[in-house]
Structure formats: C-alpha cells, structure tokens
Amino acid sequence: MDQNSTVTPIASLPLADKQPKTLSLHGDDRVDDYFWLRYRDDPKTIAYLEAENAYTEAMMAHTEALQTTLYDEMLARIQETDLSVPYRKGNYYYYSRTETGKAYPIYCRKAGTLDAPEALLLDQNALAEGHAFFDLGLFAVSPNHQILAYSVDTTGSERYTLLFLNLATGQLYPETILETGYGFAWGNDNQTVFYTLVDEANRPFKLLRHHLGSAVSDDELVYHETDEFYYLTVGKTRSDAYILLELQSKITSEIHYLDANQPEGKFQVVQPRSPGIEYQVEHHSDSFYIVTNDGALNFKLMQTPVTAPAKDHWRLVIPHRDAVLLEGVSAFAKHLVIYEREAGLPTIRVRQLASGEEHYIDFPDPTYDVDEGSNPEFDTETLRFNYASLVTPRSVFDYNLETQERELKKETPVLGGYDRHQYASERLLAKASDGTQVPISIVYKKGVAKNGANPLLLTGYGSYGFSYPATFSSTRLSLLERGAVVAIAHIRGGSEMGRQWYEDGKFLKKKNTFTDFIACSEHLIAQGWTSAAHLAIQGGSAGGLLMGAVINLRPDLFKAVVAHVPFVDVVTTILDDHLPLSVIEREEWGDPNDKTFYAYMKSYSPYDNVEAKGYPNLLITGGLNDSRVAYWEPAKWTAKLRSLKTDQNCLLLKTNMGAGHGGASGRYDSLKETAFEYAFLVDQWGLA
Template identity: 80%
Template sequence: MNYSSNPPLDAPSAEKRPHVLSIHGDRRVDDYYWLSDRDDPQVIAYLEAENAYTTAMMQHTEALQTALYDEMLARIQETDLSVPYRKGDFYYYSRTEAGKAYPIYCRKQGSLDASEEVLLDQNELAADHEFFTLGALAVSPNHQILAYSTDTTGSERYTLCFLDLTTRQLYPETIPETYYGVVWGNDNQTVFYTQLDAANRPFKLFRHSLGSAISDDVLVYHEPDDSYFLGIGKTRSEAYILLELGSKVTSEVHFLDANQPTGDFQVIQPRSPGIEYTVEHHSSVFYITTNEDALNFKLMKTTVTSPAKQHWEPVIPHREDVLLEGVSAFTNHLVIYEREAGLPTVRIRQIATGEEHEIAFPDATYSVGEDANPEFNTAILRYSYTSLVTPRSVFDYHLDTREQELKKETPVLGGYERQNYASDRLMATATDGTKVPISIVYKKGIERKGTNPLLLTGYGSYGYSYDPGFSSSRLSLLDRGAVVAIAHIRGGSEIGRRWYEDGKFLKKTNTFTDFIACAEHLIEQGWTSADHLAISGGSAGGLLMGAVINLHPDLFHAVVADVPFVDVVTTILDDSLPLSILEREEWGDPNDKLYYDYMKAYSPYDNVQAKAYPNLLITGGLNDSRVSYWEPAKWTAKLRALKTDTNTLLLKTNMGAGHGGASGRYESLKEGAFEYAFLLDQWNLAEG
C-alpha cells in the first residue's frame, strides 16, 4: 500500500541549521546536521514526532501486529532450559519461565539430580528498568563468587558487581564504565576488567582485588592508539590470562600466568601492520593462527617459554581454497574450524598421531559453531548446528569414537514439520563474472511464476560470514507464501579472506553490485519480481540497503533498514565518535582524498537524489553507541525532502535502547512483529 509521505505537520523543520564542511576542496552542505545534537529539545521533539507519525501510519496494521506477535510467541516454549554444561563439580545452565522476559542463571552441584541453586535472576535486576542487559557473567575458579555487569541504557557501558554465592551478599564495590570482558585470576581474589574511553573504546586494563576500593585498582595496560580495542580472556586450560589488542587488520597478544595474577604480562609477538594472530594454549605449547604470508590464515605452534615469531613452527599450511577460522585445543585433540566452498567445516585432529576426520552435516546450507566447552580435559566437543529448516540443535560429539548425541533441539511449538519446507543454495553472477552464493528457504509447493513475495537480506562487511540459521518467527512469512533469501556477498568471508578483501576499501562497491546481482538473479529465475521484492539489513547491512536503493531503486518494492550506518563520510571523519578511527581500516580514511571521493560516491546519505524510492521502514536507537541515532534520522529527513514518490517512509527510534534494539524477549518479539507487519502490508498480505 502507498501512503502520503508527509511527516506530521508539527515536526520541526529540518532546514534551519545547515552545516558546512570543507575538505579536499569539496564544500559539503549538510542541512540536517543539527539532528546530531541530542541535548537540543527540538531534536527529541523531532524524533518523537516521527515516532508518532510511524504509529499513525501503521495503526491499520495493529491487529496484524498482534496476530504476528501471538504467532511468534506461540511457537516458543516459554518455560525452557538450556543444555547444562559441566565445569568442575558444577553443572551450569540458564532457564526461562513463562511471562518472564529474561533468563535465570542456575547451577547444580555434583549431578543434574541435585537441588538447583539460582545464581542470578535477570528478571529481578531488570524489574525497574525499561532496558536491561548483562555484559559479563563469570564465576570465580572456586565457584564461590559471581562477577556480573549490567547496562540499563543500551549504551554498552556496563557497571561491574560481585556477588558472594555463599552468603548471597553483594561486595561493597561497583565498577562503572566497563566493557564486556572480565577475567578471574586463579587466586579467586584478583579480577581483570577493561574500561572505556569517551568514544566507547576499551582502552585500559585494570586489576582489582576483591573487597578493596576501586581507587586502589592497578592500571595494568593502557592502549593509546585509537585504532585498537583492548580485550581480556583466559585460556581453556585456565593456565594463562590473555590480553588481546586488535585493530581491524593488526593484532597483538600478551599472556600472564593465571596463578600469578599480580605478575607482568609478556608479549607473544609485537604488532606488525597488517598481521593478525590469535592464541590457543595446550600444555607447553601455544597454537597460533595467523595471516602472515597467509591470506586465508595458517596454524603455527611455539613453546610457551619461546613465544616470539622466530620460534614458530608450521602445523597447518596456508591454502588458497580453504579459510582457517580458528582452532580449539583439548587434552588429546585439536578442533579445527575452516570454511571451504562457502560452507563451514569442523575437522578433528588427534594431537599425538595427527590422524584427522571431519564432522558431516546434513543440509545444503547451514551454520555450525562451538557451544559451551569450558573443560580442557575432555574427549567431548559440544557444538551447535542450525540451518534454514533445522532449529538450533546442541550436540555432544565424542572425539575418539565419532559418536554424537543430540542433547537438545530448540522446540518449535504449534506443529512445525520441517519436511514441509525446503532450502536451497543458488548462484548469482556478479557484474565482473564472480559467482555469488544465495541461501533460500520457502514452503514446499511454491511455484516460480515471478509473483512470490520475497525478502532478501544481506550484510557484506567486516569479514562477517552471514551463515543461515533457523528462525521460528520467520515461519510467519513462509506460511503466508513468502520466500526468504540471504545474499552471501563480498565483504563477508563466506568464500575465504579474498572474499572479504574484495568487498572493502576501494572495492566496497562490489558488496552493493553483488547484492543487486542476487536480486536480479532471483527475479530472472522466477522466484519473485521487482514489485514483490523486499530487502532488509541492519547496521553495515543498513548501509547496504541505502547504497542499493540509490543505485537501483526500481528493483525493490520495500526496504527495512535497521540502525543503518548511512552517513559514512561524516561519521568516519569525526574522531570523537565511537569506532570512527577504528573504522578507517575497514572503509578507508576520508582524510585521504582518494578514499574521501570513493566513500562519498557510495555513502547513502550523501547520494540521496530527487527520484522515486521504495517503501521504507528505518529504525534507530537513541542510545546507540555504534551507529548514532542521527544517521537514520538525517537519512529519513533528506529522503523526505528529495524523494519524488508517494511511497511509505517511516522512522522508528527506540528512545530507550541502543544498537540491539529492545531488551527482553517479549519486547524483541514485538519489534519483529512490527517489521513483519510492515512487510506483509507492503506485499498486500496483511489479511493473509
């Protein structure tokens, strides 16, 4: 359906305060820059007016939204239990209860028949907050103290707390402005945590002694380079604490004996531009996955006592057709995660003999990943598996016998029968002849007559591989006759590291033309038509949405752009914004005219023109620390001013959340139901 594109009459004008930026001789006038001042009451009024407009324009779908929400909720087993995992003498798990939005974290000692101990009920912590999420959740090595951190705004700035699990009393100290990582020393007294700078970059590592004042905390490491993030972790063996420093293209790892937490960290190999590596510990050896002279990475090893690069020895060589994504070490085995021909693989190697085998998976296109495996001394690998037709399933794989046990398949209530659905892997041809994979799912019986509503999604940035997974909510589209597809475009790593390199910097437009090629292929093959094709993407996937509708707006009927990164040049030029400096190793540095001109040529906000655009639903989060709320707001304002059509244009800003949207499973379902209602309405399936 088409509606008036005019916003509410009382929405503040977006033409009052132009901002002029001159760089490389280019004078950029930004009429909507004023929207970046969140302290201006007019800005908040503008966002609230847009929200009111969106509510009014979607009012006719309220019954559909309710129906979709009820459908989605009815497929979920609200009272449920995760698969317990063992660590020491305890079995840890989480569970949910009907009517409660958040998980409850629990454990049992000795056996699964023991009485339950509730570690933390997130519902109680969230009771007085519109938004709530946990960052860290780490039990001390002796299992007696819980370190956890909370965020009540969506800004990803967490407050760290400590709970005595014996007395159920909180320690007096709380530590604000922390990031996700928290690691215990083996003395059960020392805790390492990271703090954020003004741009939300974890840049300092502190050591805290439990029960002491935070003013006494010791600054262990300060990373002054704004392009590096600082992270903290611990090896599965629990022998070493790892300080990990990384930009988008370079890394450096330091290690510390976890039994001597007040000691000094030792660097494994100093950073070298463009060289990445990660570290896994086994006995007296560090296994090192690195891209040095190995685009698709290779595996090396060295002794803990001689960790520098000159002592590294090859274990798995570089291969042109296989991407080595990482390894996990257990007592007698290495688990090797790779990607070949666009699909993830898992290979098991006996450390003593070198004997290898691969785990087989049943679907044509799927996702697989390591699940909770905290124990080093084990011959069982726990992994999770899902596909477009297979709900998330947790397996225990016996590394020696090759037997596997299905521990749990996520229930889908309401009679889901996977044999009624099909998934395929297609190949589109890009403008330069490159073959681009597409994963597709649909209900059996769908005919390719060119009239099917189809939702095509994509991402294509940061080397992230967009592997397909199951969604019970997606059934609300499939059961109404829609087809859903994923475009595995360049900029991800689905086909290896080269796939990523060919979709970044001065090759970024490959990401956009690949997506367009996938859309055109689906139309040519009769899966849909331009009048029935909807697309969606979030964050950098939102940039993708903005770029492709600037390039080829008549190819798409409707667009959902979640927290879209659309004002590329302005954001990355601003050193004060979160992530901006770090992002220059992904997109390029616009202070360099070569990159400036290239980025400006595809930046969605900079390339809005006076032409017809598809129907659009754009979302943002006021507290978003990754993509500032003003990016979707400015983009919407400029589209309103310039577009020549009468199609729907909606902006929905969550005024109490950040990048991930609403917290709590019920509010998240409502957001999903809203977006599906928008799509079904645009497909004229609101009554279907």
C-alpha cells in the same frame, strides 16, 4: 500507506530550526541540511524524533490487528518455560532457564549431578525491574565457584557496571566498577580480577587489576592502549593456565600473556604488533597454537613453546590453503578442533594430538551454520557444538572426539506442529557484474511455484569479514506460511568464500558489496523466485548501509526496504574522531582524510547520494542510545529522503527512545519489534 494520507507529513511540522552546516574537505563543500539532528540535548531534536515515531505509529495504525496476530503466532511457537543444556565446569553443572511471562533468563547450577537441588545464581528479571532496557554483559564464576562477577547495562549504551556476588551468602561485595567493557578474567587465586574500561568513544582502552573487597580507587593500571585504532580485551585460556591480554585493530593483532597462578605478575608479549599481521593464541601443555595470516591470506596454524613465543620460534602445523579459510582452533587435552570454511560452508576438523589422525564432522543440509558450544573443560573427549540450518532449529550436540559418535542433547522446540519436511532450503549462485559467482541461501515452503509472483525477503550484510549464517528462525515461519520466500545474499565483504572475499568488499572495492547484492536480486527475479513488485530487502548496521546504497543505485528493483540502525552517513561519521568507532573504522572503509578514499566513499555513502527520484517503501529504525550507529544517521537519512524523493511511497522512521544498537532487550519486546517489521512487509506485499 502513502504520504498523501490524512496523517500530517513530518516535513511540514515546525519542530526545529533547520540550519544547514557546510562541511569542507579536499576543496569539496558538502552542505548538510540536517546536521542539527546531532544535538541530542536540544529539546527540538527529541521532539522531532518523537514526532517521527508518532507519524510512523499513525501510518501503521491500520496494521495493529496484524501486528497482534503476528506477535501471537511467533510467541505461540516458543516454549516459554524452557531450559538450556547444562554444561559441566569442575563439580558443577551450569545452565539457564526461562519462565512463562518473564522476559529474561535465570542462571542456575547444580552440584555434582543433574539430580542435585537447583541453586539460583542470578535472575535477570529481578535485575531488570524498573528499567526499560536491560542487558547482562559479563557472567563469570570464579575458579573455586564461590563468587560470580557480572555486569549490567540499563541504557543500551554498552557501558557496563561490574559487580561481584558471593554465591554462598547471596550478598554483593561492596565495590561497584563503572564504565567497563566486555573483557574480564579471574586469576587462579579467586581474589584477583582483570577488567577493561572504555573511553569516551566506547573503546576498551585500559586494563586494570582489582583485588576483591578492596577499594576501586586502589586498582592498578596494567595496560593503557593509547593507539585509537586498537581495542583491548582480556580473557583466559580453556586450560586455565594463562590470562590473555588481546589488542586488536581491524587488521593487526598483539597478544600478551600472564600465568594465571601468578596474577600479580607482568604480562609478556607473544609477538609485537606488525601492521597487517593478525594472530590468535590457544594454549596447550607447554605450547601456544597460533592462527595467523602472516604470509597466509586464509591463515595458517603455527606452534611455539610458551617459553619462546616470538615469531622466530613458530613451527608450521597447518599450511595456508587457497580454497580453505582457517577460522580458528580449540585445544583440548588430547585433541585439536579446527574450524574452517570451504566453498562457503563452515566445517569442523578433529585432530588426535598423539597420533595425528584426523577426521571431519559431517552435516546434512545444503546450507547451514555450525559453531562451538559451551566447552569450558580442557581434559575431555567431548566437544559440544551447535548446529542449525534454514529448516533445522538450533540443535545442541555432544560429539565424542574418539568414537566420532554424536548425541543430540536438545533441539530448540518449535511449538504448533512445525514439520521441517514441509520446507526446503537450497544454495543458489548468482553471477556478479564482474563474473564472480555469489552464493545465495534460500528457504521456502514446499509447493511454491517459480512464477515471479512470490513475495521474497532478501537480506545481506557484506562487511567486516562477517559470514552471514544460514540459520533457523521460528519467527520467519510467519512469512513462509504466508507464501513468502526468504533468502540470504552471501556477498563480498563477508568471508563466506575466504579472506579474499572480504578483501574484495572493502576499501576501494567496497562497491562490489552493493553490486553483488543487486546481482543476487536480479538472479532471483530472473529465475522466477520473485519480481521487483514483490521483492523486499532487509539489513542492519553495515547491512543498513547496504540497503541505502542499493536503493540509490537501483530503486526500481525493490518493493520495500527495512533498514535497521543503518550506517548511512559514512563520510561525516568516519571523519569525526570524537564518535565511537570512527577512527577504528578507517581500517575497514578507508580514511576520508585521504583524497582518494574521500572521493570513493562519498560516491557510495547513502546519505550523500540521495537524489530527487522515486524510492521504494521504507521502514528505518534507530536507537537513541546507540553507541555504534548514532541515532542521527537514520534520522538524517530519513529527513533527506523525505525532502527529495519524488514518489508517494511510505517512508517511516521508528526510533527506540530507550535502547541502543540491538533494539529492545527483553524477549517479549523484541518479538513486538519483529511483529511490527513483519507487519510492514506483509502489508506492502498485500498479504494482510
């Protein structure tokens, strides 16, 4: 595939008046030749995106049979008619199930026992009818189990419509609440609810109190967060005793609490916000447990009376440790479950509250992922957790906190005879340019020789303190079975190696993220896992920024690149106060209104640093309704690359015209997108 084929190159299509815009700041004039792509209402913009899509389709036409093969392979591994592991809440067992040919889950429950008749609560497939996109945001049953609150998004914009369903009659309540966010909580009276509204920038900024059956216009504004750096959300403690109003910027927290038995009352603050101080709150009996970074880079655990929650009354429970990141705690009636990360791996520690005795839960693989499952009950001795590794499918365990016995409730089926013993995973270490050891998780089919000839797909993220999980993917088997190796670079900017790992990959240290990824690539080549002629890379959103930055720095190192909804126009976007996330993002990347940050951010911003040189083969994706990374970022980046690059490698832009940041919503359409991307990679590797 190259641009000298018989397909008409996009750059030659007269689709818009390409009038540049000069952007000036700090005495620096930047000329943006493709600023016009921001004007979504201009028919020429839509025409341009559709022409790019047509070009991509034409350039990928020779892979259509391969796409079908890949899709059929991936679908054949999925047990289409399946059932989640039921969890108990009160007198009910809740679960979801899927049916062959249906794209979305169906939510159900049973009363009393698992042998009871099934009651269907919500069928997403019925709700999704007539919509090209559908996402269920909220699913929250009232404390008395008689009413379901749920919210839907049919565009991908992440602006939800909130509805209420009477589970006894199957009838909807008359009120419909628009423009809501993810936050929601039921009062214990089963009539009062709290929900969030989003502003024009998609920031949850208002908390409202609603009484079921009343007019939405009568809803009471409980809290209005005017500081644009803060998100507002609301939830409920596992004990069902308190409703928590959480205000969170990238670096600062403030939490308010309300007795859930008195939903008409006023929220009280736990600890007023203090710049740079973060904290989380968990309730137990007459105490709050508080995880905080106050004087503790890797966080510590404190305890305080509910009646005196301010910092002056906090008592140390678990001290700060240089080598261990405290990620969170879950409180149960008799136990405290402590989630930590040490040496790059997640761990679970269990403390018996009466005796103080502790133990760790052990896990078998050299690299893996574990997280808390559905645990709505407070008074229980059973912890449900989810475990997976690069070779172990997602598995749901019930763990007895007293006897330390674990029961495998379900391992996600992988049809077609998957045998994990045919595959191997390892944890490698690459030396960064400053000598830092950077972990790499890697998976391959046994028998792969380290001869430098293996196709290899390396992915990474490295932002927001997000630790990239080393988890299982049945779709990935289509690459492994073709001889490819798949690896994850756990680069700085995440929190794999603790909070300092994150701090060393943000603000004026952001370039460590990119050089770490390059170091991982070079290590894999040096160790014979692959070569530059066989190395492909993949990343999305901030991971798409990573893709853009590393190919500007070392385009010679990569054969092919897949960049999902890439955040590549860093300076222009964060300067624009009207865009979603822009103001908040300044606590992650820096404020370009500051001359020092401006110069630094501009020096790595992928869009600003495209040059007249050769680039790898590129597949870039976007979503027209994306509220996180606007569609024009990948579109502008593509246009500038097409204008300046000197090679004949392919450059493809694929914009989903009916979805947002996460791409297609239904499981079948999502598989088709994956099959398309894998076909691009397989074709580039010459494995088709």
